[in-house]
Amino acid sequence: MMLHRLSQLTMAIPYLRTAIKASYPSFTSSAFRSEGTVSMVQGASRGIGLQFVKQLLDKDKKGHVVATCRDPNGSKGLLDLQNKFGERLSILPLDLTIESTIQESASSIREKYGFLNLLINASGILSIPDIMQPETTLSKVQKSSMMLAYEVNAVGPILVTKHMWPLLKLGGACGLGKEFAIVANLSARVGSIGDNHLGGWHSYRSSKTALNQLTKTVSVEFARKKDPIICILLHPGTVDTDLSKPFQRNVAEGKLFTKEFSVKKLLDIIEGAKKCDNGKFFAWDGQEIPW
Template sequence: MQIQTQGNSTTALIVGASQGIGLEFVRQFIQNNRAQRIYATYRNPQAEILTISDPRLRCLQMDITEEAQIANVVEEIKTETSVLNYVINCVGVLYEGAMQPEKSLRQLNSEQLLRYFQVNSIGAVLLAKHIQPLLKHQQRSIFATISAKVGSISDNHLGGWYGYRASKAALNMFMRTTALEYKRSCPRAIAVTLHPGTTDTQLSKPFQRNVPPEKLFSVERTVQQLLMVIDQLKESDSGEFFSWDGDRLPW
C-alpha cells in the first residue's frame, strides 16, 4: 500500500529502536503525533518495540552491520513512501559480552576495535548511503545520528576507551562528510550528530557510579531534549555536532 506523503503527512525512520533511546524516540513520536508513519528497526526478535501496537508503526528487523539488510529495509520503505522527514539512528555499542571499553593500550585487540567501528561508525554511513533517495524532496528533513562527547578529539583529556572514542570520532567525520554531499544531492536534508548526555540505559549502566544524579538523564528527558535540539536545527547547521542542550561541540 502506498502511504500518502503529501500535505501535512510526515514520515520517520528510527534505527535501533529495540530499547533505550531509540525505543523512547518511537514512543514520543507516537504520543506527540509527530509522524503519520513511523518505521522502526530492531535486531533482537524479543525486542520491546514489538510489544507496541499502533497503526502508524511498522517494525523492520535489521542489523546495521549488514549492508544487505540496510538495503532491504530501505527498499521495503520505498514500497510505501518516497519521502522520509526524520531519520534518527540510535545504534551504538560500548560493551558487549566480554567486550569492555579499554583502559590501557595493553587491552587493545583488533577484533574488538573492528566491532566498535562496524557498529558505531560504518553502519551509520552505509545507512546514509541507502537512505539518500528518500531525502531527495522539497520538505525539510533530518538525518540525526547519536554520537558521544567522548568522540571529540579536542575534548579528550582523560584517555582510555580507545575503540569507543575512535569509532565515535570516525562517526562524526562520516556524518560531516555525508552532510557536505547531502547539501548537493538533498539540499533540504540536515545531517547532524548528537550527544545525548549520560542516559539511564543498558549502555551506561556499568558506568553510572560516578555520575552525579543531576547529570544522569532518564530516557524520557534525553529524548525530549534531543527533539528540542532537532526542532531548532537550520539548514546551515548540517554537518555539525550538537550536545543535548543545543551547544555546538568541538571536533
C-alpha cells in the same frame, strides 16, 4: 494527421508511466499516503532508540514511524507500541553488519511510504560481556573490539544513510513542516578530539570520532549537491540505559539522565534545526561540541 498523432500519444501513455516507475521506483502514489511526517529510527529495540519511537508517535498524531532492529520479535517494547499505535508504526528487521538488510528496509519504506522526513541512527555499542570492554589502557586494546566498534558505531549508520538517501531527498522536498529532511546521528562527547582530557576507551572514542567525520563529510556532499537534507550529530548525555549501566558509578550527581528527559531534549534540537546547522555536533542542552 493531428488525430492520428493524438491517438499515438494516448496509446503511449501507459508505456511512459511504466518506464517512469521503472526508472524512479519512488515516483508512485504511495509517496503521498501519509498526512504527517515519516520518521525512521534505526536501533529502536530498547533504550534511547525505543524512547525516540514512543515520543515521535506521541508528538505527531498523524505521523508514521519506521522502527528497525536486528530482531523485531524480540523487542517487547516495540511490540507494545505497535499494539497501541497500530499502522502508524512499522517494524522492520535491520542488522547494521549485514548491508543487504539495510537495502531491504529501504525498499520496504519506499514501497509503503515513498519518502522519509527524518532518519535517526540511534544504535551504539560500548561493551559486551566476555567480548569487549572499554579499554582503560593501551595495553588492553584488541583488534577485534576496535573493528566491532567501528562496524556498529560508524560504518553501519553511514550505510543506512547511504541507502535512505533517495527517500530523504523526496522527504525534504515534500513540504511536511520543513523544507529539508534531517539525518540525526547519535554520537557521544567522548568522540570529540578537542574535548578529550581523560584518554582511555580507545575503541568507543575513536569509533564515535569516525562517525563524526563521516557525518560531516556526508553533510558537505548533500550541501554541495543542493539536496534538501541536513545532517546533525547529537550527544544524549549519560543516560540510564543498558549501555551505560556498568559505568554509572562515577557519574556526577544530577548528570545521569532518564531516557525520557534526554530524548525530549534531543527532539527539541531536531525540531529546531535550521539549514545552517548542517554538519554540526550538539550536546543534549543545545550547546555545540568541538570536533
